[in-house]
Amino acid sequence: MNIIVLSRNPHLYSTQRLVEAARQRKHTCEVIDPLKCDIIIEKKNPAILYKGRVLENVDAIIPRIGSSVTFYGTAVVRQFEMMKVFSVVESQALVRSRDKLRSLQVLSRAGLGMPKTVFSNYTKDASEVIASVGGAPLVIKLLEGTQGLGVVLAETNNAAESVIEAFHGLQARVIIQEFIKEAKGADIRAFIVDGNIVGAMKRQGKEGEFRSNLHRGGSAEIISLTDEEENAALKAAKVLGLGVCGVDMLQSSRGPLILEVNSSPGLEGIEAATKKDIAKSIIRYIERNV
Template sequence: MNIKILSRDANLYSTKRLIEAAKKRKHHVEVIDYLYCDLIIEKKHPSIFYKGRLLENVDAVIPRIGASHTYYGAAVIRQFEMMKVFSTLESQALTRSRDKLRSLQLLTKGNIGIPKTVFTNYSKHTDEIINNVGGAPVVIKLLEGTQGLGVVLAETHNAASSVIEAFNGLHARVILQEFIKEAKGADIRVFVVDGQVVGAMKRQGKEGEFRSNLHRGGVANLIQLTEEEENTAIKAAKILGLGISGVDLLQSERGPLIMEVNSSPGLEGIEQATKKDIAGSIIKFIERNIE
């Protein structure tokens, strides 16, 4: 097969591993910087030019779209879809998953547990907002934040009020979520491919840090999921329409709670923690759908 990886950097761990896995299974693979794709929109003849050449005979694409380029990345994926090319990430699923508020609304509609969440339009009623998520401590998140950036733990009611007012002053939209104390600064990343869990790890934040992201200095270890945790992750990926996803959940006294579902999850942490060939699972996912 002829596979294109939509990535801005061929040297990233995830991109390199996908290249290795595709070549190992005797496929032709090429990295395409999606920002350099020109989309030719024409009746019955949609096409894509990449750095001056026409992309032809493409069987599948693996999108690795950065958060800051969601709009154009989704447009490129949509163009491939119009060309009848299989994509491991559908354009609508990308835009749906990148909208944190919409994702949480869809998950709760599907009866998936999440930390209690409040979203307002720059409301001045900060006391009421904080109380609606159970009071301090409270987690405050920028809607556009990634990898733990734009996430604040306000330990006291006054601190939470100050942070909310500061973000409001900057016209930055935020959501407030209850702080799950029993999670103890840890979360679980579940990697789901084609409706199956292919790997899971528990991420623990460094001492004094409530965020468990590996980019923030957290550490990862292999974990055996409960049946409820596994089913919750699979259902969350299905609700958002994601063929490949990194589902982040917290262990709480009322069961697993979904924090976020990532549509372009990194491979480095999960492969190192589980010692599994996650990249290979992605290539097999493509083979099942093409064949």
């Protein structure tokens, strides 16, 4: 098969592993920057032009679309879909998962547990918002933040009011979430491929850091999920329509709480923690569907 990895950086660990896994299974694989694709819209003949050549005979694509290029990256994925090319992550599911507010609403409607969350449209009454999630300590997140950037832990109500007012002053939209103390600065990531959990790890923030992101210096170790955690992760992936994703959860006294669902999860941390060939699982997912 001819497989394309849509990635802006061919040197990233995840991109390299996907190419390596595809070639090991005797497929042709190419890395293409979605921002350098020209979309040709024509009746009954959609096409994509890349560096002066028309992309033809493509069997499948693996979108690795960064959050900063979601709009155009998703348009390229949609164009491939119009060309009857299989996508590991569908364009609509990609858009749905990138909108943090929308994805939380979808997860909530499906009955999944999550930290109590408030979104407001630049409210002037920050104290009321703070009270509605149970008061400080609480977590304030930028809607567009990734990898732990734009996430603040406010330990007092005054600090929370100041942060919320500062973000609003910058015209930055935020969500306010209750702080889950019993999680102790750790979260769980379940990696899902084609409706199956192919790996799971527990990420622990470094000392004095409540964010567990590996990019922020956190550590990871393999973990066995409980039945409740497995069911929550699988249901989250299903309701968002994602064939490949990372589901981030907190362990709490009231069961697993979904933090977010990542439609372009990195492979480095999960493969290092679990010693599993996750990239191969993604290629086999393509083989089953093309």
